[in-house]
Amino acid sequence: MVRGILLTSNLPQLQNLIKRDPESYKEEFLQQWNHYNSIREIFGTNPGEQAEHFRELVTFISQVATCYPKETAGFPTQLSDLLLTHYLVLPVDTRKTLVTNLVMLRNKNVITSIDLMKTLFPLLPQTPSPTLRAFIRKTIISDIRLANVKTQNHKLNNSVQAMLFNMVERGMDGEMTGNKGKTKIVPSTGVRSTNDEAMWAIIMAKELWKKGIWKDAKTVSIIAQGCLHPSVKVQSASLHFFLNDEEEPNSDEEGDEEVDVRSLHHQRQINKKTRSGDKKLQKKLTHAKKKKYNKPEALAEFSALRLLRDPQTFAEKLFDLLHHHDKKFDLDHRILIMQLLSRIMGSHQLCVLNFYTYVIKYLFHKQLRVPSILVALAQSVHDLTPPDVLTPVIRKIAQDFVHPGVANEVIAAGINSVREVCQRQPWAMEEDLLHDLVEYRKSRDKAVLASARGLLRLYREVNPGMLKKNDRGKEATMGIASGAKALPFGHAASAAMDIDGLTLLEDHLRETGGGEDGSDDDSYAWNKWEVESDSDESESESEGWVDVSDGDSKALDISDSEDEDEPKEPKPEIDPKRLSILATTKILTPADFALLNSLKASNSESTTASAARNKRKLDSEPASNSQFLSEQDILGPRKKAKADYEERMASVRAGREGREKFGSRKGKQNKAAPSSTTNREKARNKPIMMIMGSDAVRGKKKASLRDKQQKLRAHIRKGKISKH
Template sequence: MPKSRASRGILLTSNLPQLQNLIKRDPEGYKEEFLTQYNHYLSLLKLQQVSSISSSNSNVTTNSSNVDKSNELFQDLITFISQVSQCYPIETKELPIQFKELLLGNSENGGQNIGNGQTVKGDLRRTVVKNLVMLRNKEIIDSIELLQILLPLLPQVPSALRGMIRHTILTDIKTSNQKTKNHRLNRVVQSLLFGMVESGMNAQVIGDKGKGKNKEKGGEAMWAVMMVKELWKKGVWNDAKTVSIVALAAFHPNTKVQSAALHFFLGSDNEDENETDSDEEEIRNARRGVKKMEHRMEVGKSGRKKDRMLAQMKRETNKKRAKHAAGLGATPNFPALELLHDPQTFGEKLYDNLHKHDKIYSLDHKILIMQLLSRVMGVHKLCVLGFYSYIIKYLTYHQLQVTLILVSLAQSVHELTPPDVLTPVIRKLAQEFVHPGVGAEVIAAGLNAIREVCRRQPWCMEEDLLSDLIDYRKSKDKGVVTASRGLLQLFREVNPGMLKRRERGKAASMGLIGNQVLAYGHSKDAADGIEGLELLEEHFASLRKEEDGDVNMGEENEDEDGKGWENWDVDSDTGSESEGWEDVSSGDEDLDISDSDDEQDRKRDREEKRKLRKSKQKNKRLGKDDEEDSNDEEEDENEDEEMDDGKSVVSVATTAISQDTKKLSLLAQQKILTPADFALLNELRLKAAKELAESGGGSGAKRKLAALEASKRHIDGDESERFLTENEILGPRKKLKSTWEEKMELVQKGREGREKFGSLKGKKQKGTPSSSTNREKARNKPLMMAVHSNKVMQKKKASLRDKQIRLRAAIDKQKKLKH
């Protein structure tokens, strides 16, 4: 007997998954059942809002069991309504707004949580978030609506839910910008993040000295900086507005937020626990699982099933590592420091922040600010003169992390830094680091720091001080000798006039003749060509000879040069009747093509004077005055000589111009070089420098090779090569004692290719695998050798007391074995 419609509705009311399946198959047939459940959802929603308001305004206690049952039913209804929302878009159009009010509270405050406890907690909040993400996957709401709700939730939810929200936000932004940049979404999200950072800028600066003084984690600003760092790291955002968000966070009152922003610009990985990447955590968990499985197989029984499981776990771990490495490889288009807006103001604010809060910031935090300030000053060539007077008090050899401070000092100097400001700094470095009362490593670090500062601004050095520093090249320590020689070689290149005559060397003395060292503020002349371009031209010529031969080389050049010039002589006007070239008759007159109008005038004057001279010669034969004619001839000869002199001057100038023109490569005149051509040119220059250095080119060739290799590392994308490191300040040192990690790495490397705790002798290095113990070997030893062995001789020579001790030990051992 068929069931009635009422009985069917009763059954469906208690079985939401079944009703959900039926609604997706026939939305119109089950609309009444859906509206019944939707009304039930609305009543529970109002009840939830009323209960949250009453609980926040009073301390009334309610029955926890009833609340839990109501929340479970409410969660089921939320999931049900969200699953079938695409079937009834008109009835559920207010669903995203309702979810937003549940998560953030009243929407009268611009969608932000008003902080009065009117939001859901616990499992109910997780359910609302999951269904909100599902609405985005079904394209019921767009990314902007979703992110406007999820971003303010980050500092409010616990760590488990926070990880899911963070992953959802990053994935959604990355997917939206995968094919093309979604500028509308990026602007909205960046504005939200900017507001999250700006919300706490008016707070009081607490500082990070001591324990427990700065318990706050930064709130919204910290998560805003973390989101920007992740999106920059994955290559999704790489514009100036992204950098401006972190630049604002660099002056946040909370030192944790400020430290995260500083690490972003410095490119370091020193992050807090909350900043751990979820992908890296997932990879670590996968590795732990693999190690646990390997341990179980070693301890317990192993079978084919466990082998397959272990292989599958390893494959999944490798896939995750490869995917994570591919995400890290997406480098941004521009470095963050170069995208700073108004770097001079940014640098001055950094210095003011450092100087103002010097007593409440810890040394580590101050060094972070110093490093960022020095890099900004070096990249943008800023002059923040107060920084050098501030850093002088930290230039002592017993200062903690003094090498980082020296690196910051050297990086902040450039060719536009006033030498008068740097001279006291150089004196302080020499007084504190370079004297006989300190160790050799301290002297080497001081000399290297002085060298790096003088490399950027040579005019800050004094002649007397330079002479004293160069004398340390006679030291017995290798690091000190290398540092002193480096300083000497630097001034041989940049300003040999400051060195004594015997210290300049042959190359510097020869280069000093006729060359003037540029003064402070002066720059070199503009380049008149591309260095090493003839190498590229020779390379192209050799390629043409190899491919086409000498005969076809000219035809290929014509084809390459003629690309884009086809049909250039065709008239663009289709109505024109002219075809090809037209011959124009010159008439009876001879065309005289001259180089300039002045030369034509000169020729005309010469012809007139020659005619005049001929007429005078005629008159002379007729008895005219001979003296007058001779004078005229002398004038003509003088004029001819002047004309010849002018011609010679013009020809000399033309010859000089032609010689200068010959210096320019034909390749630069005929072809526009592409980035690939410049990359090839760098490779050819590096190859030529290597050949010159190997063939005995001297120290100059080696220095040029080192400079080309350094520039190649920078071009290949290693941003760290642009800045100094601690190793460059410390210089070459003796090999330090290996750490435990380094020793274990060597041990593991030596164990590769052999069994664990097993000797290869007698097992794999014989035709028949065999092995024997030392006891077995002693049995087969000849008697005379055994009698005279060390073991037997020691027993014979032992004293009575030693024999008693050995006997007593044997008796005790036997007693222990019996018991």
């Protein structure tokens, strides 16, 4: 009896004894368990009563739950229900205790990660304490990261991604708030907001992507849904993710500047040798090495844009959001949407034709942040953009930016914008307008001259026939004389030669003895595959070949004669790689394509070769499609701007560092007291013959009595002032 009283009053001691011998102290545990259940029922109606003792019991049971799994089977569910149902009315210490013990149960594998996430995710928007909120956030990230260390835990990932998607989806039916003008402050009612839920879902998805834990299309879909959310705050966070423009506090210390390795070694040779200097040098060299080897991955970039499942629909929804709610957004938010829309259009070669009609109203030189708008316009253009849609845009830029009534910087920006658009779609330019813009290469301003020359070089390469004869240059003139012509709109320089990985299927069929000549029966391969049949198509096939010449034998010209008058376009060069003849001798069935995919996935050499081909394909694409622009590409080379007051004062302060006193240092270096004299004192010691002809001496001689009186009075007045 005495032992039971002592143990029940000292829970840490009882906890230690239970962990050593659970069976011997089961009766004492059950006594505490019954006590916990009785307090829990009271706690549900009055959380403030016996809160401290309740926290002690919860911590005690969490520590020994693994010793009595049957008795404590419902304990985690009870903690979750308390948190989800009474979280807002619970004391702060009780919230922290319940969350901490629930995480402890997960660490002891009493509950699964999915059960923990179902409790923690709803708590994020409701937690006012920054410390507890950071703990929940860190717990979620670490638990998901540990679950995906060795292999991808698809069950957990799918469950958590579904939770995040639902958190975003719940607020999609709300009214568009907007951020133009003053924001209305709504008092807190203690009810969880769907906007807060969506915001935390985007934050967690972004962090998991940033840490490399999730790199799949589902994560991109969650954040893409956030771009269309009614809350502007959620929209902005999602847009910055795709634009890769969010402010990261844990970014590299070295920044994005280029590291000159040769200069670092030279500085190390001439500076004093210290251990700290060696560490700093090694850190900079390591950073430069990582940046060198990671540079191709950084430019393969914006992988999130590549993982969009339906980029055309997403781009159209973005434009509808921008167009219909234009007056509710401020200019910065509208430009964010423009930039993302243009990057999606350029990356996936999409056409949202109404975007060019919309952006025309922003194309005047006094528009705020017009360089960013011009960048978005140029990034949206690609080879498949119709030229007739872009021609009014180019004409508008030329009328508002390129004329004598604006500054040279404006003219340079206008010509650079036209050049970037025409670099992606050369047929959008009018011939007369091109002649006028090229004439600006005779300007005396460096920026205007460089921009006009850039436009001239572009059309010498892509379509010299649009230039005047004197502007074409030697190489372009020779090319025109030899019959070379620019490719019309919609024509590609090279055509597809083979199906990727088809040679693997050909080798496999040859090894297995099937499909060597393509004459074997493939009816078995269509089993278990649904094929849509068309009655009209079957009837036409049963009738045999159809004569399309209508009796005219010359309707189809299939001659290969080289004596024709019209010049022919050069045939694309065949890749020296091996080409499969399987596509021309066999009808590929769905089973063949399934086998082809499995062969490509299992063959590492094929995967490496495919990656190399894709990389070469990306490298061979024009720069306009492989990377995005910056405002510097539009503004061009600029003169150094005049420093403002803050910059001048910062330069003055930097020059004063290390100096004993402002002013001249003459006579102060090796003496305790200053010994330099002023120019007035030096003038007093000059010989009289040197100053006889000066204006000061001659003026004193010719001064009137009144002038002498005024000078004397001024001297007396200054003396009185200096005494006070």
